[in-house]
Amino acid sequence: MTAWRIAALACATMLAAALRADAPVEASDSAKPAAVPAKPAGGWSWDELARLAGERADKAKIEFLKAAARRQKLDADLAWKDPQLRIGHTWEDSRQRSFHPNAYPRELPENGSGDTYTAALRIYISNPFVNHYVRRAGEASIQSLEARAQAEQYAVYCEVKSLCLEEERLKREHARRSEAVLLWTHVRQCLERRMKEGVVKSPLDSVKAEIARERASARADEAAQERRQIRREIAFLVGIPERELEIRYTPPEPPSTNVAFAAALADVAFARRPDLVGALAELESARANVGAAKAAHVPWFDFVEGSYSHSSGSERDWGSYKYAGMEWRDRGRKHDREDDWQIRAAITLPVFTWFGSSVKMSRLVEDAADVRVQGLRAAIKNEVECALDDFRASDVRYARISKDGIAFLKKMEARLSEFAQSAAVKPDDVCRAQIELLDYRSFKDEAEFDWVRHILMLETVSGGPLPYGAAVQTENKQ
Numbered sequence: 001m002t003a004w005r006i007a008a009l010a011c012a013t014m015l016a017a018a019l020r021a022d023a024p025v026e027a028s029d030s031a032k033p034a035a036v037p038a039k040p041a042g043g044w045s046w047d048e049l050a051r052l053a054g055e056r057a058d059k060a061k062i063e064f065l066k067a068a069a070r071r072q073k074l075d076a077d078l079a080w081k082d083p084q085l086r087i088g089h090t091w092e093d094s095r096q097r098s099f100h101p102n103a104y105p106r107e108l109p110e111n112g113s114g115d116t117y118t119a120a121l122r123i124y125i126s127n128p129f130v131n132h133y134v135r136r137a138g139e140a141s142i143q144s145l146e147a148r149a150q151a152e153q154y155a156v157y158c159e160v161k162s163l164c165l166e167e168e169r170l171k172r173e174h175a176r177r178s179e180a181v182l183l184w185t186h187v188r189q190c191l192e193r194r195m196k197e198g199v200v201k202s203p204l205d206s207v208k209a210e211i212a213r214e215r216a217s218a219r220a221d222e223a224a225q226e227r228r229q230i231r232r233e234i235a236f237l238v239g240i241p242e243r244e245l246e247i248r249y250t251p252p253e254p255p256s257t258n259v260a261f262a263a264a265l266a267d268v269a270f271a272r273r274p275d276l277v278g279a280l281a282e283l284e285s286a287r288a289n290v291g292a293a294k295a296a297h298v299p300w301f302d303f304v305e306g307s308y309s310h311s312s313g314s315e316r317d318w319g320s321y322k323y324a325g326m327e328w329r330d331r332g333r334k335h336d337r338e339d340d341w342q343i344r345a346a347i348t349l350p351v352f353t354w355f356g357s358s359v360k361m362s363r364l365v366e367d368a369a370d371v372r373v374q375g376l377r378a379a380i381k382n383e384v385e386c387a388l389d390d391f392r393a394s395d396v397r398y399a400r401i402s403k404d405g406i407a408f409l410k411k412m413e414a415r416l417s418e419f420a421q422s423a424a425v426k427p428d429d430v431c432r433a434q435i436e437l438l439d440y441r442s443f444k445d446e447a448e449f450d451w452v453r454h455i456l457m458l459e460t461v462s463g464g465p466l467p468y469g470a471a472v473q474t475e476n477k478q
Contacts, residue, residue, distance in 0.1 A: 043246035044238075047465075050160040053237040054153040063149030067142045074138035078131050081124040086307075088118040114336075120307035129295035137288035140281045147278030154274055156237060158460045161252075163234050165456065168249050169449050170227035176438050177220030183438075184213035187431045251452040252459060254395070255466050265462055266384045272463030273380055279373045286366040293358040302346040309340040383461040391454040398451035405444045412437055 040048070054060070092114045188209040195203060235242040270276060412433075459465055 039240075039244060039246060043248035044240075045248050045250040046161050046164045046252070047250065049164060049234065049238050049247070050157040052239065053160040053234075054157040056237065056239050057153050057156045060149040060152040060156070063145050063152060067145035067149065070138070070145065071142050074135070074142070078126070078135060078138075081126070083124070084120075084122040086118070086120040086122070088116075090116040090118070092116075114311060116309060116311040118307065118309040120305055122303050122305040124303045125301045127295065127298065127300040129298055129300075130292050133288045133292035133295055137285045137292060140285035140288060144278045144281035144285065147274045147281055151274035151278065154463070158456065160234060160237055161456055161459075162453075163230055163237075164247055165251070165449060165452055167227055167230045167234065167247060169445070170223050170230060172445050173442070174220055174223040174227060176442055177216050177223055180216040180435055180438055181213055181220060183431045183435050184209055184216055188213060190431070252455050252465065254451075254455055255391075255458065265388065265458070266381045269380050269384055269462040270377065274463065276373070276376050276380060276463075279369070279376050283366070283369040283373050286362065286369040290359065290362040290366055293362045296358065297350050299347055299349050302348050305342075305344045307340075307342045307344075309342075311338040311340070312336070380461065387454065387457045387461045391451075391458055394447075394451045394454045398447050401444055401447045405440075408440075412440075 188206055191206040191209055195206060231242055231245055231247075234247070235245050238245070455466075
Protein backbone atom coordinates (compact mmCIF):
# COMPACT_ATOMS: atom_id res chain seq x y z
CA MET A 1 0.00 0.00 0.00
CA THR A 2 2.98 2.31 0.24
CA ALA A 3 3.00 2.77 -3.53
CA TRP A 4 -0.60 4.00 -3.46
CA ARG A 5 0.23 6.58 -0.79
CA ILE A 6 3.11 7.86 -2.95
CA ALA A 7 0.78 8.16 -5.95
CA ALA A 8 -1.83 10.06 -3.94
CA LEU A 9 0.81 12.45 -2.62
CA ALA A 10 2.12 13.09 -6.14
CA CYS A 11 -1.38 13.81 -7.45
CA ALA A 12 -2.05 16.24 -4.59
CA THR A 13 1.21 18.06 -5.28
CA MET A 14 0.43 18.43 -9.00
CA LEU A 15 -3.09 19.65 -8.21
CA ALA A 16 -1.75 22.32 -5.86
CA ALA A 17 0.75 23.46 -8.50
CA ALA A 18 -2.02 23.70 -11.10
CA LEU A 19 -4.17 25.80 -8.75
CA ARG A 20 -1.25 28.14 -8.09
CA ALA A 21 -0.71 28.51 -11.85
CA ASP A 22 -4.38 29.43 -12.40
CA ALA A 23 -4.30 32.05 -9.65
CA PRO A 24 -4.38 35.69 -10.89
CA VAL A 25 -1.00 37.32 -11.14
CA GLU A 26 -0.62 40.85 -9.87
CA ALA A 27 1.04 43.32 -12.20
CA SER A 28 4.63 44.01 -11.36
CA ASP A 29 6.07 47.48 -11.03
CA SER A 30 7.83 47.16 -14.39
CA ALA A 31 4.50 46.47 -16.14
CA LYS A 32 2.84 49.61 -14.73
CA PRO A 33 3.10 52.81 -16.78
CA ALA A 34 5.98 54.98 -15.70
CA ALA A 35 5.18 58.32 -14.12
CA VAL A 36 6.00 61.45 -16.08
CA PRO A 37 9.18 62.97 -14.62
CA ALA A 38 9.15 66.53 -13.41
CA LYS A 39 10.21 69.17 -15.90
CA PRO A 40 13.68 70.51 -15.13
CA ALA A 41 14.30 74.20 -14.78
CA GLY A 42 14.85 75.81 -18.16
CA GLY A 43 13.24 72.97 -20.11
CA TRP A 44 14.32 69.56 -21.31
CA SER A 45 17.71 69.06 -22.91
CA TRP A 46 18.08 66.93 -26.03
CA ASP A 47 19.93 64.21 -24.18
CA GLU A 48 17.28 63.99 -21.44
CA LEU A 49 14.46 63.67 -23.96
CA ALA A 50 16.39 61.11 -26.00
CA ARG A 51 17.06 58.96 -22.93
CA LEU A 52 13.41 59.09 -21.85
CA ALA A 53 12.31 58.02 -25.33
CA GLY A 54 14.86 55.20 -25.41
CA GLU A 55 13.55 53.84 -22.12
CA ARG A 56 9.99 53.89 -23.45
CA ALA A 57 10.76 52.18 -26.79
CA ASP A 58 8.19 49.40 -27.20
CA LYS A 59 10.27 47.35 -29.62
CA ALA A 60 13.17 47.39 -27.16
CA LYS A 61 10.88 46.25 -24.35
CA ILE A 62 9.64 43.39 -26.53
CA GLU A 63 13.20 42.27 -27.27
CA PHE A 64 14.12 42.43 -23.58
CA LEU A 65 11.07 40.33 -22.72
CA LYS A 66 12.04 37.84 -25.43
CA ALA A 67 15.52 37.64 -23.92
CA ALA A 68 14.08 37.03 -20.44
CA ALA A 69 11.73 34.34 -21.79
CA ARG A 70 14.57 32.66 -23.66
CA ARG A 71 16.70 32.67 -20.52
CA GLN A 72 13.95 30.93 -18.57
CA LYS A 73 13.46 28.44 -21.38
CA LEU A 74 17.19 27.75 -21.46
CA ASP A 75 17.22 27.12 -17.72
CA ALA A 76 14.22 24.82 -18.06
CA ASP A 77 15.75 22.87 -20.97
CA LEU A 78 19.04 22.31 -19.16
CA ALA A 79 17.54 21.60 -15.76
CA TRP A 80 16.86 18.11 -14.47
CA LYS A 81 13.85 16.64 -16.20
CA ASP A 82 10.93 15.52 -14.12
CA PRO A 83 11.41 11.90 -13.07
CA GLN A 84 8.73 9.36 -13.93
CA LEU A 85 7.10 7.37 -11.17
CA ARG A 86 5.31 4.29 -12.44
CA ILE A 87 2.96 2.44 -10.11
CA GLY A 88 1.04 -0.68 -11.05
CA HIS A 89 -1.16 -3.37 -9.53
CA THR A 90 -1.93 -6.73 -11.15
CA TRP A 91 -4.56 -9.10 -9.82
CA GLU A 92 -4.79 -12.64 -11.21
CA ASP A 93 -7.35 -15.36 -10.63
CA SER A 94 -7.24 -18.68 -12.51
CA ARG A 95 -9.91 -21.38 -12.43
CA GLN A 96 -9.52 -24.62 -14.36
CA ARG A 97 -9.91 -28.40 -14.06
CA SER A 98 -7.48 -31.17 -14.88
CA PHE A 99 -8.56 -34.64 -16.05
CA HIS A 100 -6.85 -37.77 -14.72
CA PRO A 101 -8.35 -41.01 -16.14
CA ASN A 102 -6.57 -43.32 -13.68
CA ALA A 103 -7.28 -41.34 -10.56
CA TYR A 104 -10.18 -40.73 -8.34
CA PRO A 105 -11.81 -38.39 -8.75
CA ARG A 106 -10.94 -37.97 -12.37
CA GLU A 107 -11.56 -34.20 -12.61
CA LEU A 108 -9.68 -32.09 -10.13
CA PRO A 109 -10.15 -28.33 -9.71
CA GLU A 110 -6.92 -26.32 -10.01
CA ASN A 111 -7.48 -22.67 -9.14
CA GLY A 112 -5.17 -19.96 -7.84
CA SER A 113 -5.10 -16.15 -7.18
CA GLY A 114 -2.37 -13.56 -6.76
CA ASP A 115 -1.57 -9.83 -6.48
CA THR A 116 1.48 -8.01 -7.83
CA TYR A 117 2.42 -4.45 -6.80
CA THR A 118 5.00 -2.61 -8.92
CA ALA A 119 6.75 0.75 -8.37
CA ALA A 120 9.43 2.11 -10.73
CA LEU A 121 11.31 5.43 -10.71
CA ARG A 122 12.96 6.63 -13.94
CA ILE A 123 15.48 9.51 -13.85
CA TYR A 124 16.55 11.16 -17.11
CA ILE A 125 20.17 12.22 -17.49
CA SER A 126 21.30 14.78 -20.08
CA ASN A 127 24.67 14.74 -21.75
CA PRO A 128 26.80 17.23 -19.76
CA PHE A 129 29.14 17.79 -22.70
CA VAL A 130 26.25 18.83 -24.93
CA ASN A 131 24.69 20.90 -22.16
CA HIS A 132 27.89 22.89 -21.73
CA TYR A 133 27.82 24.09 -25.33
CA VAL A 134 24.05 24.49 -25.37
CA ARG A 135 24.38 26.78 -22.35
CA ARG A 136 27.02 28.85 -24.15
CA ALA A 137 24.94 29.04 -27.31
CA GLY A 138 21.84 30.02 -25.34
CA GLU A 139 23.63 32.76 -23.40
CA ALA A 140 25.08 34.15 -26.63
CA SER A 141 21.64 34.11 -28.23
CA ILE A 142 20.25 35.99 -25.24
CA GLN A 143 23.02 38.57 -25.58
CA SER A 144 22.07 38.95 -29.22
CA LEU A 145 18.46 39.71 -28.27
CA GLU A 146 19.59 42.19 -25.63
CA ALA A 147 21.87 43.86 -28.18
CA ARG A 148 18.93 44.05 -30.56
CA ALA A 149 16.89 45.74 -27.83
CA GLN A 150 19.71 48.20 -27.19
CA ALA A 151 19.87 48.91 -30.92
CA GLU A 152 16.15 49.73 -30.88
CA GLN A 153 16.67 52.01 -27.90
CA TYR A 154 19.59 53.77 -29.52
CA ALA A 155 17.66 54.19 -32.78
CA VAL A 156 14.92 56.00 -30.86
CA TYR A 157 17.60 57.97 -28.97
CA CYS A 158 19.12 59.24 -32.24
CA GLU A 159 15.69 59.86 -33.76
CA VAL A 160 14.62 62.10 -30.87
CA LYS A 161 17.83 64.12 -31.09
CA SER A 162 17.28 64.62 -34.82
CA LEU A 163 13.69 65.66 -34.15
CA CYS A 164 14.88 68.17 -31.56
CA LEU A 165 17.25 69.64 -34.12
CA GLU A 166 14.44 69.85 -36.69
CA GLU A 167 12.17 71.47 -34.10
CA GLU A 168 14.77 74.15 -33.41
CA ARG A 169 15.22 74.77 -37.15
CA LEU A 170 11.48 75.19 -37.69
CA LYS A 171 11.25 77.41 -34.62
CA ARG A 172 13.83 79.80 -36.01
CA GLU A 173 12.35 79.65 -39.48
CA HIS A 174 8.93 80.52 -38.11
CA ALA A 175 10.41 83.45 -36.22
CA ARG A 176 12.17 84.72 -39.35
CA ARG A 177 9.08 84.31 -41.51
CA SER A 178 6.95 86.12 -38.94
CA GLU A 179 9.43 88.96 -38.85
CA ALA A 180 9.42 89.03 -42.66
CA VAL A 181 5.61 89.33 -42.60
CA LEU A 182 5.88 92.39 -40.38
CA LEU A 183 8.55 93.92 -42.62
CA TRP A 184 6.55 93.34 -45.80
CA THR A 185 3.49 94.79 -44.09
CA HIS A 186 5.51 97.90 -43.27
CA VAL A 187 6.76 98.05 -46.90
CA ARG A 188 3.20 97.90 -48.22
CA GLN A 189 2.04 100.61 -45.82
CA CYS A 190 4.92 102.85 -46.86
CA LEU A 191 4.12 102.32 -50.53
CA GLU A 192 0.41 103.02 -50.04
CA ARG A 193 1.22 106.20 -48.14
CA ARG A 194 3.56 107.32 -50.88
CA MET A 195 0.92 106.50 -53.50
CA LYS A 196 -1.53 108.75 -51.73
CA GLU A 197 1.10 111.45 -51.70
CA GLY A 198 1.64 110.94 -55.42
CA VAL A 199 5.26 109.94 -55.09
CA VAL A 200 4.76 106.39 -56.40
CA LYS A 201 3.30 106.40 -59.90
CA SER A 202 2.75 102.61 -60.38
CA PRO A 203 0.68 100.49 -57.97
CA LEU A 204 2.61 97.34 -58.93
CA ASP A 205 5.14 97.90 -56.15
CA SER A 206 2.33 97.76 -53.59
CA VAL A 207 0.93 94.62 -55.23
CA LYS A 208 4.34 92.96 -55.22
CA ALA A 209 4.77 93.83 -51.54
CA GLU A 210 1.36 92.34 -50.77
CA ILE A 211 2.23 89.13 -52.64
CA ALA A 212 5.55 88.87 -50.82
CA ARG A 213 3.79 89.41 -47.50
CA GLU A 214 1.25 86.67 -48.19
CA ARG A 215 4.02 84.31 -49.32
CA ALA A 216 5.99 84.96 -46.13
CA SER A 217 2.83 84.48 -44.07
CA ALA A 218 2.09 81.15 -45.77
CA ARG A 219 5.66 79.96 -45.18
CA ALA A 220 5.44 81.03 -41.54
CA ASP A 221 2.20 79.04 -41.12
CA GLU A 222 3.77 76.06 -42.85
CA ALA A 223 6.79 76.17 -40.53
CA ALA A 224 4.48 76.49 -37.51
CA GLN A 225 2.42 73.50 -38.65
CA GLU A 226 5.50 71.34 -39.23
CA ARG A 227 6.88 72.34 -35.84
CA ARG A 228 3.63 71.33 -34.15
CA GLN A 229 3.83 67.93 -35.84
CA ILE A 230 7.43 67.50 -34.73
CA ARG A 231 6.52 68.44 -31.17
CA ARG A 232 3.65 65.94 -31.15
CA GLU A 233 5.97 63.19 -32.33
CA ILE A 234 8.56 64.05 -29.68
CA ALA A 235 5.89 64.17 -26.98
CA PHE A 236 4.58 60.77 -28.05
CA LEU A 237 8.02 59.16 -28.04
CA VAL A 238 9.00 60.71 -24.72
CA GLY A 239 5.66 60.30 -22.95
CA ILE A 240 5.24 63.94 -21.95
CA PRO A 241 2.12 65.98 -22.75
CA GLU A 242 2.77 68.40 -25.58
CA ARG A 243 1.65 71.39 -23.55
CA GLU A 244 4.35 70.59 -20.96
CA LEU A 245 7.07 69.98 -23.56
CA GLU A 246 9.66 72.72 -23.32
CA ILE A 247 12.80 71.94 -25.30
CA ARG A 248 16.08 73.64 -24.49
CA TYR A 249 18.51 74.08 -27.36
CA THR A 250 21.40 71.85 -26.26
CA PRO A 251 23.31 70.52 -29.26
CA PRO A 252 25.97 67.87 -28.57
CA GLU A 253 29.48 68.97 -27.80
CA PRO A 254 31.65 69.03 -30.91
CA PRO A 255 34.74 66.84 -30.96
CA SER A 256 38.17 68.31 -31.01
CA THR A 257 39.68 68.82 -34.43
CA ASN A 258 43.37 68.22 -33.99
CA VAL A 259 44.14 65.05 -32.02
CA ALA A 260 42.48 61.74 -32.89
CA PHE A 261 42.18 59.85 -36.13
CA ALA A 262 39.40 57.89 -37.82
CA ALA A 263 40.86 54.59 -36.59
CA ALA A 264 40.37 55.63 -32.96
CA LEU A 265 36.72 56.46 -33.52
CA ALA A 266 36.26 53.25 -35.50
CA ASP A 267 37.58 51.27 -32.52
CA VAL A 268 35.09 53.10 -30.31
CA ALA A 269 32.31 52.17 -32.74
CA PHE A 270 33.43 48.52 -32.78
CA ALA A 271 33.07 48.39 -29.00
CA ARG A 272 29.73 50.23 -28.76
CA ARG A 273 27.65 49.58 -31.84
CA PRO A 274 24.70 47.37 -30.74
CA ASP A 275 24.37 45.78 -34.17
CA LEU A 276 28.01 44.64 -34.11
CA VAL A 277 27.63 43.42 -30.51
CA GLY A 278 24.60 41.38 -31.59
CA ALA A 279 26.46 39.98 -34.60
CA LEU A 280 29.39 38.93 -32.40
CA ALA A 281 26.96 37.24 -30.01
CA GLU A 282 25.40 35.34 -32.92
CA LEU A 283 28.87 34.25 -34.01
CA GLU A 284 29.62 32.99 -30.49
CA SER A 285 26.30 31.13 -30.49
CA ALA A 286 27.17 29.49 -33.83
CA ARG A 287 30.57 28.40 -32.51
CA ALA A 288 28.94 26.91 -29.43
CA ASN A 289 26.49 25.02 -31.65
CA VAL A 290 29.47 23.49 -33.46
CA GLY A 291 30.78 22.29 -30.09
CA ALA A 292 27.36 20.89 -29.20
CA ALA A 293 27.22 18.99 -32.50
CA LYS A 294 30.63 17.46 -31.79
CA ALA A 295 29.69 16.61 -28.19
CA ALA A 296 26.60 14.78 -29.45
CA HIS A 297 28.96 12.11 -30.83
CA VAL A 298 29.75 10.96 -27.29
CA PRO A 299 27.52 8.08 -26.08
CA TRP A 300 25.59 8.90 -22.97
CA PHE A 301 22.86 7.57 -20.69
CA ASP A 302 19.33 8.57 -21.54
CA PHE A 303 17.85 7.45 -18.26
CA VAL A 304 18.40 5.23 -15.24
CA GLU A 305 15.46 3.35 -13.80
CA GLY A 306 15.03 1.43 -10.57
CA SER A 307 11.97 -0.77 -9.94
CA TYR A 308 10.56 -2.88 -7.16
CA SER A 309 7.79 -5.48 -7.40
CA HIS A 310 6.05 -7.51 -4.73
CA SER A 311 4.05 -10.59 -5.68
CA SER A 312 1.87 -12.72 -3.42
CA GLY A 313 -0.55 -15.52 -4.28
CA SER A 314 -2.04 -18.86 -3.38
CA GLU A 315 -2.97 -22.04 -5.23
CA ARG A 316 -4.50 -25.41 -4.36
CA ASP A 317 -1.89 -27.95 -3.21
CA TRP A 318 -2.62 -31.56 -4.15
CA GLY A 319 -0.86 -34.46 -2.61
CA SER A 320 -1.20 -38.18 -3.48
CA TYR A 321 -0.85 -41.55 -1.81
CA LYS A 322 -1.71 -45.09 -2.81
CA TYR A 323 -4.89 -46.62 -1.56
CA ALA A 324 -6.64 -49.13 -3.84
CA GLY A 325 -4.94 -47.56 -6.82
CA MET A 326 -4.37 -43.76 -7.19
CA GLU A 327 -6.43 -41.46 -5.05
CA TRP A 328 -6.06 -37.66 -4.54
CA ARG A 329 -6.55 -35.86 -1.33
CA ASP A 330 -6.94 -32.09 -0.83
CA ARG A 331 -4.23 -30.75 1.47
CA GLY A 332 -5.39 -27.10 1.41
CA ARG A 333 -3.84 -24.04 -0.37
CA LYS A 334 -0.22 -23.17 -0.97
CA HIS A 335 0.85 -19.53 -0.37
CA ASP A 336 3.76 -17.93 -2.25
CA ARG A 337 5.50 -14.51 -1.86
CA GLU A 338 8.22 -12.92 -4.01
CA ASP A 339 10.12 -9.56 -3.97
CA ASP A 340 11.97 -8.37 -7.07
CA TRP A 341 14.45 -5.45 -7.44
CA GLN A 342 15.70 -4.21 -10.82
CA ILE A 343 18.00 -1.43 -12.06
CA ARG A 344 18.04 -0.55 -15.77
CA ALA A 345 19.81 2.05 -17.88
CA ALA A 346 19.43 3.17 -21.50
CA ILE A 347 22.44 4.45 -23.47
CA THR A 348 22.19 6.24 -26.79
CA LEU A 349 24.79 5.16 -29.32
CA PRO A 350 25.06 7.97 -31.92
CA VAL A 351 25.93 5.59 -34.74
CA PHE A 352 24.08 7.52 -37.44
CA THR A 353 25.19 10.88 -36.02
CA TRP A 354 28.80 9.90 -36.63
CA PHE A 355 28.01 9.66 -40.34
CA GLY A 356 25.65 12.62 -40.36
CA SER A 357 26.19 16.24 -41.39
CA SER A 358 25.21 18.08 -38.20
CA VAL A 359 28.74 19.35 -37.64
CA LYS A 360 29.03 20.45 -41.26
CA MET A 361 25.75 22.33 -41.05
CA SER A 362 26.83 24.03 -37.82
CA ARG A 363 30.11 25.05 -39.42
CA LEU A 364 28.27 26.58 -42.35
CA VAL A 365 26.18 28.65 -39.95
CA GLU A 366 29.36 29.69 -38.15
CA ASP A 367 31.00 30.72 -41.43
CA ALA A 368 27.94 32.76 -42.39
CA ALA A 369 27.95 34.53 -39.01
CA ASP A 370 31.67 35.24 -39.36
CA VAL A 371 31.17 36.72 -42.83
CA ARG A 372 28.40 38.93 -41.44
CA VAL A 373 30.66 40.19 -38.66
CA GLN A 374 33.48 40.99 -41.07
CA GLY A 375 31.12 42.76 -43.44
CA LEU A 376 29.60 44.74 -40.59
CA ARG A 377 33.04 45.80 -39.39
CA ALA A 378 33.95 47.03 -42.87
CA ALA A 379 30.63 48.88 -43.17
CA ILE A 380 31.06 50.54 -39.76
CA LYS A 381 34.59 51.62 -40.63
CA ASN A 382 33.38 53.10 -43.91
CA GLU A 383 30.49 54.88 -42.18
CA VAL A 384 32.85 56.38 -39.61
CA GLU A 385 35.27 57.58 -42.27
CA CYS A 386 32.49 59.13 -44.36
CA ALA A 387 30.94 60.79 -41.31
CA LEU A 388 34.32 62.19 -40.33
CA ASP A 389 34.93 63.59 -43.82
CA ASP A 390 31.50 65.21 -43.87
CA PHE A 391 32.01 66.65 -40.42
CA ARG A 392 35.40 68.09 -41.33
CA ALA A 393 33.89 69.84 -44.35
CA SER A 394 30.92 71.20 -42.39
CA ASP A 395 33.20 72.24 -39.53
CA VAL A 396 35.38 74.33 -41.85
CA ARG A 397 32.31 75.90 -43.48
CA TYR A 398 30.58 76.65 -40.18
CA ALA A 399 33.77 78.03 -38.63
CA ARG A 400 34.15 80.46 -41.53
CA ILE A 401 30.49 81.49 -41.51
CA SER A 402 30.26 81.85 -37.74
CA LYS A 403 33.49 83.83 -37.60
CA ASP A 404 32.75 86.19 -40.48
CA GLY A 405 28.97 86.08 -40.23
CA ILE A 406 28.66 87.50 -36.73
CA ALA A 407 30.81 90.48 -37.58
CA PHE A 408 28.96 90.92 -40.87
CA LEU A 409 25.55 90.84 -39.17
CA LYS A 410 26.59 93.41 -36.59
CA LYS A 411 27.98 95.67 -39.30
CA MET A 412 24.85 95.40 -41.45
CA GLU A 413 22.49 95.96 -38.54
CA ALA A 414 24.41 99.09 -37.54
CA ARG A 415 24.30 100.46 -41.11
CA LEU A 416 20.59 99.70 -41.46
CA SER A 417 19.93 101.55 -38.23
CA GLU A 418 21.73 104.57 -39.67
CA PHE A 419 19.79 104.34 -42.93
CA ALA A 420 16.50 104.06 -41.06
CA GLN A 421 17.19 107.39 -39.37
CA SER A 422 18.29 109.07 -42.58
CA ALA A 423 15.71 111.10 -44.51
CA ALA A 424 17.49 110.40 -47.79
CA VAL A 425 16.70 106.67 -47.65
CA LYS A 426 13.21 105.38 -48.24
CA PRO A 427 11.71 103.33 -45.35
CA ASP A 428 10.54 100.60 -47.70
CA ASP A 429 14.09 100.21 -49.04
CA VAL A 430 15.34 99.79 -45.48
CA CYS A 431 12.71 97.09 -44.88
CA ARG A 432 13.74 95.28 -48.06
CA ALA A 433 17.37 95.33 -46.90
CA GLN A 434 16.29 93.93 -43.53
CA ILE A 435 14.45 91.13 -45.35
CA GLU A 436 17.63 90.34 -47.29
CA LEU A 437 19.48 90.26 -43.98
CA LEU A 438 16.91 87.75 -42.69
CA ASP A 439 17.73 85.50 -45.63
CA TYR A 440 21.40 85.70 -44.70
CA ARG A 441 20.52 84.71 -41.12
CA SER A 442 18.68 81.73 -42.56
CA PHE A 443 21.81 80.80 -44.50
CA LYS A 444 23.91 81.10 -41.30
CA ASP A 445 21.42 79.01 -39.32
CA GLU A 446 21.40 76.30 -41.99
CA ALA A 447 25.19 76.12 -41.78
CA GLU A 448 24.92 75.72 -37.99
CA PHE A 449 22.23 73.06 -38.26
CA ASP A 450 24.23 71.18 -40.89
CA TRP A 451 27.22 71.25 -38.52
CA VAL A 452 25.13 69.92 -35.62
CA ARG A 453 23.57 67.30 -37.91
CA HIS A 454 27.00 65.94 -38.76
CA ILE A 455 27.90 65.77 -35.05
CA LEU A 456 24.75 63.72 -34.50
CA MET A 457 25.78 61.50 -37.41
CA LEU A 458 29.16 60.94 -35.73
CA GLU A 459 27.32 59.87 -32.58
CA THR A 460 25.07 57.57 -34.59
CA VAL A 461 27.84 55.76 -36.45
CA SER A 462 30.02 55.50 -33.32
CA GLY A 463 27.26 53.91 -31.24
CA GLY A 464 26.80 56.63 -28.64
CA PRO A 465 27.76 60.13 -27.54
CA LEU A 466 31.32 60.98 -28.39
CA PRO A 467 33.53 60.06 -25.42
CA TYR A 468 35.48 62.67 -23.56
CA GLY A 469 38.66 63.48 -25.40
CA ALA A 470 37.48 62.07 -28.73
CA ALA A 471 38.87 64.14 -31.52
CA VAL A 472 38.79 64.45 -35.26
CA GLN A 473 41.86 65.48 -37.19
CA THR A 474 41.15 68.20 -39.73
CA GLU A 475 44.63 69.58 -40.17
CA ASN A 476 47.28 68.05 -42.41
CA LYS A 477 49.98 66.00 -40.75
CA GLN A 478 53.33 67.78 -40.64
